[in-house]
Amino acid sequence: LMYMTRDDRRSVGIFSSLRFQRYNQDELYGIIEERSRLALVETSYTPDILYFISEIAQQFGSGRVAIELLQKSAYISEYRKSEMLENEDVRAAKALINPYITESKLAELDSDELVVLLSICRCLMNETETQVSSIILQADSFCEQYEMKKMDSSKIYRIVKKLETIGLIDGRIVGNGDRKGVSKLIGISDVPVAVLSGKIEKIIENIL
Known part of the structure; x- marks a missing residue:
């Protein structure tokens, strides 16, 4: 084969590289839904948790990653x-x-x-996403707890944008329906928020 040209290999159905299909979120959901049905106890998962897995796997567009996320989640x-x-x-x-x-x-x-990142973690303890308005309320509480100057909403918005830009949080725009415009939902998918909260709290205690 090494003596055949690229055109020769193509003419006989041999390709020098393979291009794998990139799956969208709906397709990834279908893949892990089928795998869950075959491998997991029916009562051990919900459609929401499969949606969360498919949402994360969409970053990679890979069915393999989606299945690996499901498997490791089940092991944990x-x-x-x-x-x-x-x-x-x-x-x-x-x-x-x-x-x-x-x-x-x-x-x-x-x-x-x-403090803003810690506030996001607190808002996500039982959720996959949260609104910026909830983050602002939680940040006010933490500023009081740590005896810090209260941040106005515009500053918190700027910090949220920065945290998203540097990849520490996820953000997506959703429509509110009924012509009420759009809103932004914030999430964290790279680390358990309980673990991240603990690390942030230790850093804050050391610098204040």
């Missing part, structure tokens, strides 16, 4: 001796597959940015 849930897959299991699985948030990245943030 089993390790916790839980009967149900949870959002934190999926975040932990993502951290194992493709870790991004590190302590060095957190160390580059100032105290206001850390």
Whole structure:
């Protein structure tokens, strides 16, 4: 084969490289829904948790990544001796597959940015996404707790935008319906928010 030209290889159906299909979120959901039906107890997962997995896997467009996320999430849930897959299991699985948030990245943030990120974590304890309005309310509470100057909403919006730009959080725009415009939803998929909260709290305590 090494003596054949590219055109020769193509003419007999031999290709020098393979291009794999990039799946969209709906297709990835279908893949893991089928795998869940075959491999997991029916009561151990919900459509919402499969949607969360497919949303993360969409970043890669890979069915393999989607299945690996599902498998690792199930292993982590089993390790916790839980009967149900949870959002934190999926975040932990993502951290194992493709870790991004590190302590060095957190160390580059100032105290206001850390408080906003901590507020996002708190809002996401039982959710996959949260609104900026909820983050603002939580940030006010943390500023009071840490005896910091309260941040106005415009500053919090700027910090949220920065955190999204540097890849520490996820953001997406959704329509509100009834001609009420759009709103932004914020999420974290790279690490369990409980773990991230603990690291941020230690950093804040050391710098204040």
